[in-house]
Amino acid sequence: MLLLLLAFEWNLDWKHLGPPASWASERYCVRKIDGAGGHSSDFGLLGVPWCKSKIPVEWSKSELLFGLYDFLPVYATRPVQHNQWGTRLDHSFGLWFLARRLQPEIIIESGVHRGHSTWILRQAMPNASIITLSPEHPRSHESEGPFYVDAKAFYFTEENFTDFASMDWDQVLGDVVRHRFRVDKAKVLVFFDDHQSHLKRVQQAQQAGFKHLVFDDNYDTGSGDEYSLRQICDQLTTGGGHSCSLSSREAEVRSQRKRAWERAVDMTELCSMSGAWWGIRGEMRDNFDKIKVPISHQDHIENYKLVQSMLQIYWEVPPLASPSLSYQRAYDPARTVGPLLGEDEREVYNRLGLDKLDEWEFSEYIQMAYARLK
Ligand SMILES: C[S@@+](CC[C@H](N)C(=O)[O-])C[C@H]1O[C@@H](n2cnc3c(N)ncnc32)[C@H](O)[C@@H]1O
Ligand SMILES: *[C@@H]1O[C@H](CO)[C@@H](O)[C@H](O)[C@H]1NC(C)=O
Numbered sequence: 001m002l003l004l005l006l007a008f009e010w011n012l013d014w015k016h017l018g019p020p021a022s023w024a025s026e027r028y029c030v031r032k033i034d035g036a037g038g039h040s041s042d043f044g045l046l047g048v049p050w051c052k053s054k055i056p057v058e059w060s061k062s063e064l065l066f067g068l069y070d071f072l073p074v075y076a077t078r079p080v081q082h083n084q085w086g087t088r089l090d091h092s093f094g095l096w097f098l099a100r101r102l103q104p105e106i107i108i109e110s111g112v113h114r115g116h117s118t119w120i121l122r123q124a125m126p127n128a129s130i131i132t133l134s135p136e137h138p139r140s141h142e143s144e145g146p147f148y149v150d151a152k153a154f155y156f157t158e159e160n161f162t163d164f165a166s167m168d169w170d171q172v173l174g175d176v177v178r179h180r181f182r183v184d185k186a187k188v189l190v191f192f193d194d195h196q197s198h199l200k201r202v203q204q205a206q207q208a209g210f211k212h213l214v215f216d217d218n219y220d221t222g223s224g225d226e227y228s229l230r231q232i233c234d235q236l237t238t239g240g241g242h243s244c245s246l247s248s249r250e251a252e253v254r255s256q257r258k259r260a261w262e263r264a265v266d267m268t269e270l271c272s273m274s275g276a277w278w279g280i281r282g283e284m285r286d287n288f289d290k291i292k293v294p295i296s297h298q299d300h301i302e303n304y305k306l307v308q309s310m311l312q313i314y315w316e317v318p319p320l321a322s323p324s325l326s327y328q329r330a331y332d333p334a335r336t337v338g339p340l341l342g343e344d345e346r347e348v349y350n351r352l353g354l355d356k357l358d359e360w361e362f363s364e365y366i367q368m369a370y371a372r373l374k
């Protein structure tokens, strides 16, 4: 009974009286760095990479928090409970929130694995047409445990697999999805979780006329297996306040952070032998690390200018909770935007039941990014 009352009071609090005062509406136009024992300036004048957004996103922090409240009971019913190699809690929420907020008629998903993210998209948009591209069908992962096949989605897998770049999108959207030639490309959301260079994907999406893109693996400078938006928008001036010197203050901070955070990179991981430090050790990585092309700093800057000229909005999904609540030790909070639930919001964290989740759920945050093209 007490529980019921509490639940009722909680529901009332959220649904009818608005969010707690501490959740006052706050527009996302300014990037905030969670202190958590590290300042962006400790990483050299580079700070934390962030593409420029011409306009702020239309949603607020309180909207994200309300979204989280709606999302958690949905997430609890996911068929793939332990989504090894795929999105976990932070990115599942980000994807669900963006899909609901943008209300696409058609969703294209590149990189499906066991189908967890297809399920997330379906929960967000029950009536949208979903097109999935992946070399294997989700059922090929049967031996690893549960998988999800969406009854209404179109699967371009196995012998029908075609890379996003080679699809005839006008034909597919027209004939397969809508039975008419023209669809509104502004109502299409593309979710990339296929570990391909973001530079390539942004260009291909623009060529196809799509505007709303979500990137799952937006790796930080010096890490990952593809040239990410974060990397592209970083390291723009030679030196840039950064040097590959192993005796610098930055090198010292990096090796300290490396000891505390699994995915932090130290100077030897950031810099190549020749001192190149853009992309990943001076390379543009692509296709799950299978392709590694050394690029000059000049090429890197050209790539940045190109991407920046195409972007209207760049926004990173915030991590759900401060590591002091979730106990995750994977990503360094000094390299991310502030979490939705800060270290002093333990009460809300517990009330949402997040304390019942394994730390594993919070350990695959990789700066999921929403990019809106002009
Ligand atoms: C990280 S998993 C996707 C996880 C899934 N989105 C989720 O969250 O549950 C990456 C997937 O991309 C697939 N893949 C590999 N190359 C691809 C390509 N060129 N286009 C689309 N998918 C690709 C892999 O087979 C794998 O299933
Ligand atoms: C989905 O379509 C059904 C049938 O047309 C409709 O009743 C329902 O309201 C729609 N759901 C959403 C979320 O749009």
Ligand SMILES: *[C@@H]1O[C@H](CO)[C@@H](O)[C@H](O)[C@H]1NC(C)=O
Residues within 6 Å of the ligand: 137, 155, 157, 158, 159, 160
């Ligand atoms: C490939 O597409 C054809 C034609 O739509 C379909 O009959 C076949 O079942 C598809 N194969 C797979 C593995 O989805």
